Amino acid sequence: MVNNNVYNAVMNADTTTFHSLAPLGVPCMIMRGGTSKGLYFLASDLPSDPGARNALLLEIMGSPDARQIDGLGGATTLTSKVAVVSPAGAGHDVDYLFLQLGVDQATVSEKQNCGNILAGVGPFAVERGLVAASGEQARVRIRMVNTDSFATAVFPLIGGVPDYRGQTMISGVPFPGARVDLDFEDIAGSSTGALLPTGRPVDVIDGIEVTLIDNGMPVVVLAAADLGVSGREAPGTLEDDTVLRERVERLRLEAGRLMNLGDVSHTTVPKMVLVSPPTAGGTVSTRSFIPHRVHAAIGVLAAVSVATATLIPGTPAAALAQTPTTPAEAAPGSPAPIVIEHPTGTFSAIVDADWGAGGLEIRRAGIVRTARKLMDGTAFGR
Numbered sequence: 001m002v003n004n005n006v007y008n009a010v011m012n013a014d015t016t017t018f019h020s021l022a023p024l025g026v027p028c029m030i031m032r033g034g035t036s037k038g039l040y041f042l043a044s045d046l047p048s049d050p051g052a053r054n055a056l057l058l059e060i061m062g063s064p065d066a067r068q069i070d071g072l073g074g075a076t077t078l079t080s081k082v083a084v085v086s087p088a089g090a091g092h093d094v095d096y097l098f099l100q101l102g103v104d105q106a107t108v109s110e111k112q113n114c115g116n117i118l119a120g121v122g123p124f125a126v127e128r129g130l131v132a133a134s135g136e137q138a139r140v141r142i143r144m145v146n147t148d149s150f151a152t153a154v155f156p157l158i159g160g161v162p163d164y165r166g167q168t169m170i171s172g173v174p175f176p177g178a179r180v181d182l183d184f185e186d187i188a189g190s191s192t193g194a195l196l197p198t199g200r201p202v203d204v205i206d207g208i209e210v211t212l213i214d215n216g217m218p219v220v221v222l223a224a225a226d227l228g229v230s231g232r233e234a235p236g237t238l239e240d241d242t243v244l245r246e247r248v249e250r251l252r253l254e255a256g257r258l259m260n261l262g263d264v265s266h267t268t269v270p271k272m273v274l275v276s277p278p279t280a281g282g283t284v285s286t287r288s289f290i291p292h293r294v295h296a297a298i299g300v301l302a303a304v305s306v307a308t309a310t311l312i313p314g315t316p317a318a319a320l321a322q323t324p325t326t327p328a329e330a331a332p333g334s335p336a337p338i339v340i341e342h343p344t345g346t347f348s349a350i351v352d353a354d355w356g357a358g359g360l361e362i363r364r365a366g367i368v369r370t371a372r373k374l375m376d377g378t379a380f381g382r
Contacts, residue, residue, distance in 0.1 A: 026056070026380075028045075028378065028379035033083075033121075034119045034371070035116055035296070036117050038114075039057075039081070042085060042130075057101060058101060060072060077100065081100060084098075092141040093125065093131050094121065094140065098114045100114070113217065113301055115151075115217075119182060121142055123153075124373075136157055138154070138156075139154050147216075149216070150184075153181070153182055154180070155181070156178050170369060179368055180369045184365045187301070187362070188214070188216075190214065192214040193260060196211075196212065196359070206250060209223070211315040211317065215308040216365065217301035218270035220255045220272050222316055224276040227274065234343065238289075271291060280341050281339070287342075287343070295343075297342045300347075304351065307351050307365075311353055312360055338351060
């Protein structure tokens with residue numbers, strides 16, 4: 001993470017090297033991945049020193065500034081994201097490092113994955129020539145550097161390049177696009193070391209029952225009713241409730257310690273997800289704090305973690321879960337999708353799991369996203 005002091009130190013310590021880079025510009029692609037939007041770079045096009053790289057990215061994004069008016073950011077955490085992609089070795093095709101940039105703070109965090117931005121990594125790798133593709137479909141195996149775990153992206157091609165046209169709709173995106181199937185491998189405990197970092201399905205923090213779970217994303221799952229809200233409120237209503245936000249943050253800070261994440265006061269994980277009974281035919285309804293704003297939908301891997309929590313008896317999510325009546329695609333022979341409701345629709349996740357001697361064993365998790373190339377060109381720092 002880069003805070004304001006580090007940012008200033010980088011700028012002051014090596015201004016000759018840094019500012020010689022900025023005027024040259026950096027090749028950059030802007031892509032929508034799922035319900036997020038971000039800047040995609042080849043690692044070879046960025047400074048090799050992480051401090052200089054992060055300082056340049058903050059300038060390109062326009063942070064710190066609540067409007068990000070002097071950069072390419074969209075003034076929300078969901079549009080202040082970066083993918084750094086590089087060629088890989090044996091066993092997988094590319095490496096993907098996700099960076100979450102602050103909006104009104106000069107922070108750069110690599111403590112989490114992003115499954116939405118991941119949806120654009122495979123197409124970007126083909127576009128940049130890192131992966132040779134032919135036929136009607138590409139299959140790209142990606143190492144998620146943040147957690148040293150893997151995912152495979154499958155998406156359509158036309159003439160050897162990604163075909164972004166399609167009729168797949170996902171909640172939170174107003175227009176259809178080409179289907180991107182993401183199949184995750186070995187993501188349980190990817191950030192905390194265990195699916196249930198404390199070894200318990202339920203912990204009690206400040207009198208509230210919570211599930212601390214990490215199936216690709218560290219998440220704290222708790223019943224909305226236990227915080228005195230219905231869980232059906234609009235995101236803005238929850239954000240405007242200062243007392244609620246302060247209590248959620250107190251719970252998050254203690255949960256971070258229990259989840260082996262240390263002091264999380266300056267990080268974006270764990271995510272806080274309030275669950276309530278479904279109202280639109282899904283499995284469970286959610287409101288997701290990320291961590292201080294309330295998500296207009298829910299993050300990919302946060303949804304996978306919540307879906308997994310519905311499978312564990314005794315958890316707040318399992319207590320509220322219902323058999324979904326919402327139509328959702330499932331491959332023949334696959335488990336039925338778990339349908340997570342959120343403020344702008346639903347999110348279907350496949351969690352292939354079984355109970356073993358060590359508890360719930362996750363074999364794989366799969367989701368469907370769409371992605372689209374928005375711009376390809378040169379980005380400039382100051």
